[in-house]
Amino acid sequence: MEIRKQYIELLRELIAIPSVSAKEAYLPEAAHLIADAFRGLGADVIYDDTYFAPFVLATFQSKVPNAKQLVIYNHYDVQPAEPLDLWATDAWTLTEKNGKLYGRGVDDDKGNLTARLSAIAEYLTEHNNQLPINITFIVEGSEETSSRHLDDYLAKHHHHLSADLVIWESGGKNVNEEIEIFGGNKGIVTFDMTAKTANNDLHSSLSAIVDSASLRLSQAIASLFDHHGNIAVPHFYDDIAIPNAREKQLVAALPLTRDSLITQHGIKVPLYTDRNGDDLKETLYFKPTINIEGIQSGYNSAGVKTVLPATATAKAEARLVPNMDPDVTLQRIKDHLQEQGLSDIVVTKTLGQPGYRSDMSDSEILRVIDITAHYYKAQPIVIPTSPGTGPMFYIHEALQAPIASLGIGYSHALDHAPNENIRLTDYNQHIDVIKELIRSYEL
Ligand SMILES: [Zn+2]
Structure with a gap:
């Protein structure tokens, strides 16, 4: 639990940075904090500040020969918090209330990032600092302004990049409390x-x-x-x-x-x-x-x-x-x-x-579905494509791997709106699921 608390503190620091890409504000500050967190966990970090929103590429190398490659995509930029008077708490102060955490970016997408870091940190601690797979994080800072430089960046770094499976930035439970897994978007x-x-x-x-x-x-x-x-x-x-x-x-x-x-x-x-x-x-x-x-x-x-x-x-x-x-x-x-x-x-x-849909019959996608079903003791709702938009196409073009979108959210997370929030239970469950996913690659 200590590890999880440590990353909640990181989340608190991240929420306090108003990294609004639409205003091109505080983006290097957030990127540096994330890069340091990855380095602290032993990842190799490539920090690329060619663009107004720096990219952080962080790789955790497995010692297993021919280990599979997992890529995790996240972003540290957020939507503007305005109108501020509609927030019940300060938008830039992580606030815990009734089992929920409030703050701009807590669900979209900073909380997903810290949950995944918690999962890796716990796994490493419990497994003598060894991973059964290579894990690479691609963290960008202009997702909320249409990922302007993502395709250019991926083309530039394609020699560092390959994947068997990509875990997307976010996801969560629907109104009926069923866990959802998305494989594409328009x-x-x-x-x-x-x-x-x-x-x-x-x-x-x-x-x-x-x-x-x-x-x-x-x-x-x-x-x-x-x-x-x-x-x-x-x-x-x-x-x-x-x-x-x-x-x-x-x-x-x-x-x-x-x-x-x-x-x-x-x-x-x-x-x-x-x-x-x-x-x-x-x-x-x-x-x-x-x-x-x-x-x-x-x-x-x-x-x-x-x-x-x-x-x-x-x-x-x-x-x-x-x-x-x-x-x-x-x-x-x-x-x-x-x-x-x-x-x-x-x-x-x-x-x-452009839009993209994963092959939802791919064995790596089926692995995610199985782990999720097993962990939540219920079949997830598997959705080939979101009717909304995101930069999956570019990631797929660069990595040629199927993409699964799952995360810490729920139907009242209020992404992009005032009072954005997550439930601590969902947050902790996502940490468990990511650990289970890593464990599933053990020989
Ligand atoms: Zn997002």
Whole structure:
């Protein structure tokens, strides 16, 4: 237990560093602290500060000949803590309350890192400082700002890197307290759409003869969808990876239902799948999307202003499934607008990242599933892909190994929101599971 307490102290120090990558703040401070912790445990550390957020690569070498290679991916950057007045405790002070730990980054992702360090430290202490596998940590500091340098970094260091299995940054239990294991995530391309119809806003009487930018942009947005909830951009679905039988079966077994989704969020419009008859879960997990994140144009304050806006912008995104390329997808959207006679709509890419799914039948993935099932005395919920986005694709490209996402979280961990927290029980269980995973490689 002493070891676990020691790493809770490390977690306390890490939480006290407001390493917000969006503000490019305190990133080297957090990276140095982590590098020192790895060195203290006997790892070989390569500290790379070529980028604004330094990378920490730490390797624990096994003496076993031809030992297998485990890679663990974590990040030390966090989301901004604002709005601070919504926090019940100080966001940058690790606070224990009723069996929970509060603080920005406690679940995403600093607590996962310290739990895994605890596991290795305990294992080493109990096994005469020997590991049955090589373990390499890749710890980055701009995950929350789309891992801007990860692909470049991995290409640069690929000669140090190989893996049989990758353990992803985080994960946890769902609302039904079932442990979840994810093997992939969607990609994304984000973009701005801008309409400019005149040099300046016009008197709205001119709407008799001139399109407003707000109308033009609305037409462009509307043209992206048909009335059944399908994306109307030609070739948009051409490249998508079709889910295999096991992937479909795993997703079919997930507890999500149409009615629970509607009730939980108070959804007041018919679901796409109600309109087009497609399967709800297969659509959520295996189909790409286009979403309009925000629209800005014209007059939006109190009272009336009879104006014809000359500019309008929308922030938009497409979530991508494996095999879809962010740039190709965006080009298809641009081509579509051109064909619709909307070539004046300027489309500008902001971020892009491809999606990835692991082979959930891989023997190393099955090992993780077995260990988890055995430890929790219940079958985990195995999910081939998260409908959200993360940089798994780049890690897979560099390492060519399957990825399993599991961790210390639970359904009220409030990642990215005020009062982010974890339960100490989940934290300690994850330490045990990582130790069990290491133990499973003993000969
Ligand atoms: Zn994270």
